[in-house]
Amino acid sequence: MVIKTATYLISSPDWTKCPKPDYPEYAFIGRSNVGKSSLINLLTNNEKLAKTSGTPGKTQLINHFEINNAWYLVDLPGYGFAKRSMSQRKQWEKMIEDYLRKRENLMNVFVLIDSRHSPQKLDIDFINQLGEWQIPFSLVFTKADKSTQLEVSRNIKSFLNKMKESWEFLPPHFVTSTVKKSGRDKILDYIEELNVQFRAIA
Ligand SMILES: Nc1nc2c(ncn2[C@@H]2O[C@H](COP(=O)(O)OP(=O)(O)OP(=O)(O)O)[C@@H](O)[C@H]2O)c(=O)[nH]1
Ligand SMILES: [Mg+2]
Structure with missing residues (x-):
């Protein structure tokens, strides 16, 4: 898919x-800090579109971007940010749960996972929650440039194995690096497929 406009x-x-x-x-x-905003910039070929930062907790609200006058990308604030108070965390949970469960045009949630680490409980818990809510999702393993290919594939494999403990079917997964600008086309093709499905059901 060609990105003509992203605003x-x-x-x-x-x-x-x-x-x-x-x-x-x-x-x-x-x-x-897993790289959500950076990935949106990679997909849209615009480094300044979504605000990124080396410090976690940069994105705070539900940010909408309109692509090709045909679909939306949404940048969300991350979870697991240690410097948030309990009440801020509760507020985040409510905002995200309501958005994910009530947004009727939401076709897919891309859950980003840092490819440098072995499976983290926080990510698995979040994914299981999505399952309970029956929200379609896929996985994106980010920052693939930060470790060796072998290490990345090992971490992906163990993440998927961990998921197999509670999931019968595994979701699609992608591997990205904003430094190497890799993984972009496959994600855009996937979105294109889902756009066609949306038009068929709309
Ligand atoms: N090496 C490398 N660094 C990356 C990659 N993706 C993101 N980063 C860096 O990781 C840091 C966080 O990126 P963001 O895109 O702001 O992360 P985020 O998930 O949007 O963070 P919050 O909005 O705080 O939740 C920035 O310093 C990025 O430059 C990648 O693929 N490779
Ligand atoms: Mg962000």
């Missing part, structure tokens, strides 16, 4: 303030 639309404190759900939508979520 920032709005940052919303909750799902009721989001744009009209008339386009298929794709949200990016994962641990703080």
Whole structure:
């Protein structure tokens, strides 16, 4: 898929303030600092579109971007950010749960996982929660440039093995690096397929 236009639309404190759900939508979520905003910039070929930072907790609201006047990308604040108070964490949970469960045009959630680490409980718990809510998702293993290929494939394998303990079918997965600019085409092709499905059911 060719990205012709990518524009920032709005940052919303909750799902009721989001744009009209008339386009298929794709949200990016994962641990703080895993690279959600950077991945959105890689996909859209625009390094300045979503705000990134070396310090976790940069993205705070539900950020909508409109692509090709046809679909939405959504940048979400990350989970597992240690410097948040309990009440901020509860607020995050409510905002995210409501958005994920109520957003009717949400076609897929991309859950980002840092490819440098072995399976983390926080990520597995979040994925199991998505399962309970029956929200379609796929996995993106990020920062593949930061370790060897062998290490990355080992971590992916053990993550998928961990998932097999509670999942009968495994979701699609992608591997990305914003430094090597890799993984972009496969994700965009996948989105394109889902856009076609959205048009068929709309
Ligand atoms: N080497 C490398 N660094 C990356 C990659 N993706 C992201 N980063 C870096 O990781 C840091 C965090 O990136 P962000 O895109 O801001 O992460 P985020 O998940 O949006 O973080 P929050 O909004 O705080 O939840 C930045 O310093 C990025 O430059 C990657 O593929 N490779
Ligand atoms: Mg961010």
